Amino acid sequence: MSAGLVLGFGLGGFVDGIVAHQLLRWHHMLSGWYPEHTDATMAADGLFHLGCLVVVLVGVALLATARPADLPSRGPRLAGWMLAGWGWFNLVEGIIDHHLLGVHHVRAGPHQLAYDLGFLAFGLLLTAAGTWLAGSTGSSPPDASATVRGRDLRRLLDTGLPDPALVLVHGRFEVAAADQRGKALEVISREELLRRTGKADPTDAELDQHARALSTAVTTLGG
Numbered sequence: 001m002s003a004g005l006v007l008g009f010g011l012g013g014f015v016d017g018i019v020a021h022q023l024l025r026w027h028h029m030l031s032g033w034y035p036e037h038t039d040a041t042m043a044a045d046g047l048f049h050l051g052c053l054v055v056v057l058v059g060v061a062l063l064a065t066a067r068p069a070d071l072p073s074r075g076p077r078l079a080g081w082m083l084a085g086w087g088w089f090n091l092v093e094g095i096i097d098h099h100l101l102g103v104h105h106v107r108a109g110p111h112q113l114a115y116d117l118g119f120l121a122f123g124l125l126l127t128a129a130g131t132w133l134a135g136s137t138g139s140s141p142p143d144a145s146a147t148v149r150g151r152d153l154r155r156l157l158d159t160g161l162p163d164p165a166l167v168l169v170h171g172r173f174e175v176a177a178a179d180q181r182g183k184a185l186e187v188i189s190r191e192e193l194l195r196r197t198g199k200a201d202p203t204d205a206e207l208d209q210h211a212r213a214l215s216t217a218v219t220t221l222g223g
Helices: 002-023 039-065 075-101 112-137 150-157 190-197 204-214
Strands: 166-169 185-188
Touching (some): 002 039, 002 075, 002 112
Antiparallel strands (some): 166 185
């Protein structure tokens, strides 16, 4: 979640800078304080984009160093948190820069308040849509006919759950408790899964082979 929010915040800044500052030329970072196209406004735009780059790199680092259990299980969930992060950028930047400090407006002129409020409304819409997307993709019911793939078994092996507590939810690849209200589950101990592969450090292909066998029926082992 945090990686997606940070990535979205930084990318939202890039979108604002590229579209509003450079393509539409509606404003620069300090155009409310200094004349357009001065050294101060150009330098401020450069520092703004540099800050956005730092935020994006922090988001990439968070994504790269996240524990396997904390990673979004599928693309739409990460995209949802990134949309929410973009929305948070609009809200923070809009409230502070447009309304509190007045360093610039979205589009200066007789209708600048409408543009500024529209910017905030768009931020609220992005935040709501992103939060909904991230939440809806994480709560879908399991599909007992799907095959559990090796990369997902490896992610489960890396979660550090106590034995016997490796739970494979068919088709959704989520770690869950053993009492999932009768949903199609397979509970297998770490030792038993490794024993079936015959190796202490199985490859993804070997895990795939056992995953296909595991996904054909619900079997509870090890407690």
